[in-house]
Amino acid sequence: MAEVEYHIQMSWKKETDEITERRQLARQQGGLEAIAKHHGKGRLTVRERIDKLLDPQSFEEVGPAAGAASYDDEGKLSKFDPANFVLGFGKIDGRRVVIGGEDFTMKGGSPSPAGLRKSVYAEELAVQFKVPLIRLHEGSGGSVGGKGQSMPAPVNAPARFVSVAEAMATVPVATAALGAVAGLPAGRLVASHFSVMSKTTAQILTAGPAVVARAMGEQKTKEELGGWKVHTKNGTVDNGAEDEEACLKEIRRFLSFMPNNIYQLAPIVDSNDPVERAEEYLLNIVPNDRRKSFDMRQIIEAVCDQTSFFEIGAGYGRSQITGLARLNGQPVGVWANNCKFLAGAMTADGANKARRFMELCETFSLPIISLVDEPGFMIGSQAEKEATIRHGTSTVLTAAMTTVPWASVMVRRSFGVAQAAHYGPEGFILAWPSAESGPLPVEGGVAVAFQREIAAAPDPEKRRLELEHELAAKQSPFPRAEAFGVHDLIDPRQTRLQLCLWVDRIQPLLPTLLGPARFSIRP
Amino acid sequence: MIKIELETGGSVWKLLKKTGDQVKAGDTLFILEVMKMEVPYEAPADGEVESVYIVEGETVEEDQLAIEISTR
Numbered sequence: 001m002a003e004v005e006y007h008i009q010m011s012w013k014k015e016t017d018e019i020t021e022r023r024q025l026a027r028q029q030g031g032l033e034a035i036a037k038h039h040g041k042g043r044l045t046v047r048e049r050i051d052k053l054l055d056p057q058s059f060e061e062v063g064p065a066a067g068a069a070s071y072d073d074e075g076k077l078s079k080f081d082p083a084n085f086v087l088g089f090g091k092i093d094g095r096r097v098v099i100g101g102e103d104f105t106m107k108g109g110s111p112s113p114a115g116l117r118k119s120v121y122a123e124e125l126a127v128q129f130k131v132p133l134i135r136l137h138e139g140s141g142g143s144v145g146g147k148g149q150s151m152p153a154p155v156n157a158p159a160r161f162v163s164v165a166e167a168m169a170t171v172p173v174a175t176a177a178l179g180a181v182a183g184l185p186a187g188r189l190v191a192s193h194f195s196v197m198s199k200t201t202a203q204i205l206t207a208g209p210a211v212v213a214r215a216m217g218e219q220k221t222k223e224e225l226g227g228w229k230v231h232t233k234n235g236t237v238d239n240g241a242e243d244e245e246a247c248l249k250e251i252r253r254f255l256s257f258m259p260n261n262i263y264q265l266a267p268i269v270d271s272n273d274p275v276e277r278a279e280e281y282l283l284n285i286v287p288n289d290r291r292k293s294f295d296m297r298q299i300i301e302a303v304c305d306q307t308s309f310f311e312i313g314a315g316y317g318r319s320q321i322t323g324l325a326r327l328n329g330q331p332v333g334v335w336a337n338n339c340k341f342l343a344g345a346m347t348a349d350g351a352n353k354a355r356r357f358m359e360l361c362e363t364f365s366l367p368i369i370s371l372v373d374e375p376g377f378m379i380g381s382q383a384e385k386e387a388t389i390r391h392g393t394s395t396v397l398t399a400a401m402t403t404v405p406w407a408s409v410m411v412r413r414s415f416g417v418a419q420a421a422h423y424g425p426e427g428f429i430l431a432w433p434s435a436e437s438g439p440l441p442v443e444g445g446v447a448v449a450f451q452r453e454i455a456a457a458p459d460p461e462k463r464r465l466e467l468e469h470e471l472a473a474k475q476s477p478f479p480r481a482e483a484f485g486v487h488d489l490i491d492p493r494q495t496r497l498q499l500c501l502w503v504d505r506i507q508p509l510l511p512t513l514l515g516p517a518r519f520s521i522r523p
Numbered sequence: 524m525i526k527i528e529l530e531t532g533g534s535v536w537k538l539l540k541k542t543g544d545q546v547k548a549g550d551t552l553f554i555l556e557v558m559k560m561e562v563p564y565e566a567p568a569d570g571e572v573e574s575v576y577i578v579e580g581e582t583v584e585e586d587q588l589a590i591e592i593s594t595r
Contacts, residue, residue, distance in 0.1 A: 272576030291561050319531070342531050375558065443559050 018077055019065070026064050026082035030105025038105050041245070043179050043201050044087045044244055047102040049136045053248045054090035054099065056402060061088040066114040081106065083114030084139075087122055089131075090485050100137030104179055107174065110137020111184075119188075123163040126178055130261040132172040134251060135192070141183020154195060164191045169363065169520035172258040176247040177202040177237065180222055190523045193360050194254040194322050195237040196247045198226040204236055232315035233247040233409040235349060239312065244443060253310050257324040257331040259364055271329035273305045273502035281490035285414055286434040290472070293339045296321055299411065300334055303327075303496045309334065317353030319344050319378070327369070328500040333361035335422070336371035339412070345378040346418040348386035351395040354421065359521035360396050365513040368424060368505060369499060376416030396421040405506040407499055410435035410477065410486065428502050430495065431486040436475040464475060490509050526575065527564055528588040529583055533557035541591070544572045552590055553577065570594040577595040 003102070029035060035045055044052070050059055063083065066266045067117040069090050070079040084107055087100035100122040102109035111119060126133035153160070166174055168191060177197040182205040189195055190202065196202060205226040212225060224230075227242040239249045259266045279302035287293050302310050304325035311323040318341040323333045335354055339346030346354070361368050375385070376391045399421045406424030414422070414437035423429065439445070446467045447454070457463035490498055536556040542545060546566040555562045570592040577589045 126558055291556075291559060293562055294558050339560055340562055343560040378558075441559070 004407070010071055012485075014135065015287050016229050021077065022067075022069070022080050023064060025080040026067060029082070029103055030084075034105035041139070041201070041205065043104070045105060045424050046103045046136060046138070049101060049178060049244065049248065050086065050088070050090065050099055052245065053134065053251065054092060054097075055094065057090035059088050059099075059427070060090065061086070062121070063087055063114075063118050066118060068112065068114065074257075075189075081112070083118050084109060084118040084121075085111045085115040086503075087118045087125075089125075089129075091093065091403075092134075092252055095132075095255075095260060096129075097130065097132045097134055098122060099134045101136030101178075102185060104138045104469040106351040107184065109179075110452065111139070111142065116517045120160070123167040124173045127163060130171060130263065130314060132174065132255055132258060132260060133167055134255075135173075135175045135188060136175050137175060137181045137189045138179030138202075139185045141185065149330045166189065166518075167191075168193065168522075169262070169516065171253060171261045172364065174251045174254050176244075177204050178244050178247060179203075180205065180208070181273050182206070184207050190236060192523070193258075193363075194239075194251070195519065196239040196241050196250045197228050197231060197237045198242075198244050198247050199240050203227050204231050215290070229475060233339070235313060235316040235353060239417065241436055243396065253335070254312075254324070257310065257326075260505075262365070262516060263365060265510055265514065266331040266364065268329045268331070269326065271305045273308075273328075274495055275328050277306075277496055279496075280492040280493065281363070285492070286421070288434075290412075290436075293343075294412075295340070296336045296338050296344075296371060296411070298371065299495075300336060303332065303369075303371075303409075303499060304332075305329065312357070313353050315397050317347065317350035318342075319347050321352040322353060322357040325369075327496075327503045330461055330503045331356060331366055332503070333366045333368045334371070335368060337373040337413075339373050339375075342378060343375050344373050344413075345375050346388070346392050346395070347378040348388045350378075351388070351391040351421075355391075355395040355398045356521060358395075359519065361404055362519065363521050364516045365404060365517075366403045367503065367508055367510070368402070370406060370424075370427075371437075372408055372414050372419065372422045374415060374419045375413050377418045392421070398519075399424055401518060403518060404501075405509055407502050409495055410437065411439060411492075412436065415439065415441050429486045430437075430498055431477040431481065431489050432492045432495075433489065435476060435477040435480075436472065437477075437480065438475050441470045442461070442475065446471060525567060525570065525592040525594060526588055527552060527567075527592065529555070529564075529585060529587045531555070531557050531562070532582065532584045533545055533562065534582045535577045535579050538577060540572050540575070542575055543573060544594060546570060546572060557584070563577070564589065566592060568572055568594055570593070 003401045018397050067082040072078045072413040084103040090099050167470050175192040180203045186204050203222040203226040232240040308326040314428050320339050321336045323334050378388050405428035408423045408427050408429050411429040411436050450467050454460045454464045477489050533555040537554045540552050548568045550566045553562045564569050573591040573593040
């Protein structure tokens with residue numbers, strides 16, 4: 001009788017060795033050559049980016065075994081291509097986040113079947129675990145034809161973008177464009193509360209140069225189509241940063257103001273900036289001459305905790321300034337007019353920027369500080385073409401629907417319908433002596449309302465100036481304060497103290513705001 | 524060479540420097556009038572005004588090149 005050989009496996013060593021081997025292969029990403037080429041273009045790999053952003057040794061990878069394996073004739077593993085989206089948990093300043101990004105060294109970041117599954121899972125994980133989501137983008141969308149195309153999703157598959165929208169309504173989402181980002185990743189990039197792009201390595205493209213040339217006959221480089229100069233000015237991304245590392249620093253900074261989710265309040269930090277700090281220059285910063293402009297950012301610096309102001313979207317909608325800051329350690333949203341740009345008027349893009357900013361504050365229960373110098377909606381033919389009245393009114397109604405506490409400081413002008421956007425329901429209102437308010441600025445109003453009287457005067461120009469002067473006096477804040485139209489009329493130097501006291505008073509209100517907001521934010 | 528470009532349209536209310544003038548960082552080069560508001564443009568660095576492309580009283584467009592300053 002022939003001897004039968006039995007091979008009884010005594011352990012799972014062979015399999016665990018293969019797991020180790022697959023892990024090693026996965027960490028090699030697209031291979032040494034592809035990584036060297038990527039580095040040669042001055043770009044980091046997705047794993048390097050993740051390591052740089054997270055606290056040391058804090059990355060807990062999700063799905064490292066996902067990918068495509070090949071076997072030789074003997075059934076032994078010959079090749080393993082990891083999913084080209086790296087995903088996991090990690091910590092930033094000790095707080096857990098979900099983080100993920102495309103691996104450009106494999107298929108140029110265009111999703112492999114496993115890569116797509118992992119990338120879709122990023123939002124779902126963040127919503128499930130209620131932690132902030134960070135996506136570091138570099139890659140394109142799907143490609144036509146080729147091998148390994150996944151089957152179309154079945155009709156009963158969950159709607160693709162529900163989790164993306166839910167993430168935006170549940171947890172802070174911060175994204176960075178670190179290389180060329182096109183198609184689906186570009187859509188996901190902007191589906192965020194804060195986005196930043198590298199000025200040296202990134203472009204954002206709905207479609208790249210080849211597709212554009214074919215469809216539109218336009219010959220443009222990636223940079224011309226979607227470089228930082230284009231997208232920081234049109235609001236596609238919030239901020240531009242010099243390089244990849246600077247982008248990662250901006251994400252850390254943004255998250256420092258944010259709660260983990262809508263069910264928690266933003267973290268209050270110890271502030272060593274005295275609440276009584278009163279900057280003398282505030283007494284003179286607003287010129288008496290109404291034609292002269294001033295630097296609103298200096299007021300923000302004087303009022304908020306020192307160096308805490310983090311501006312969001314400085315490059316677009318520039319008549320409005322928006323950002324996050326702290327008052328005695330409490331994170332707040334800050335919105336102010338910039339009279340150095342189109343007199344601070346509410347343009348269509350400025351209105352959109354402000355609306356989105358209010359939605360951010362409402363989603364995460366951040367109090368809003370509004371420094372008002374609003375001359376009204378932007379006027380003129382360009383403004384009419386841009387549907388300024390529609391976008392502006394949308395912003396006004398957004399303010400009206402907010403539930404977060406507001407403190408508005410009337411710094412100078414507060415005119416027209418547009419001014420209503422700068423005051424929240426039941427808001428706390430302070431006025432500086434330089435405040436003036438009314439249906440429209442004196443200069444424009446006098447020219448219209450007293451047209452005949454001015455024309456009939458012996459010296460029309462002199463009469464116009466007299467009328468302007470008379471009416472400007474009526475727009476002074478004193479009558480408004482007498483009528484209890486403001487909570488108080490204050491010395492500008494006392495603004496910081498007053499706002500810090502207000503922040504202390506609203507503390508019992510903030511926990512009552514937690515949970516889903518009445519309305520959420522859209523990109 | 525430093526190029527001073529206009530952030531917005533408006534009209535040139537006062538042109539304070541001319542070709543060949545020496546300027547110091549922070550000097551006002553010209554003042555635009557935009558929506559009844561004066562918007563001064565300052566020299567970002569010391570240098571000499573190389574070219575002036577705007578004219579007092581004329582309307583100007585966003586992104587228009589206004590002045591070039593040579594820094595050496």
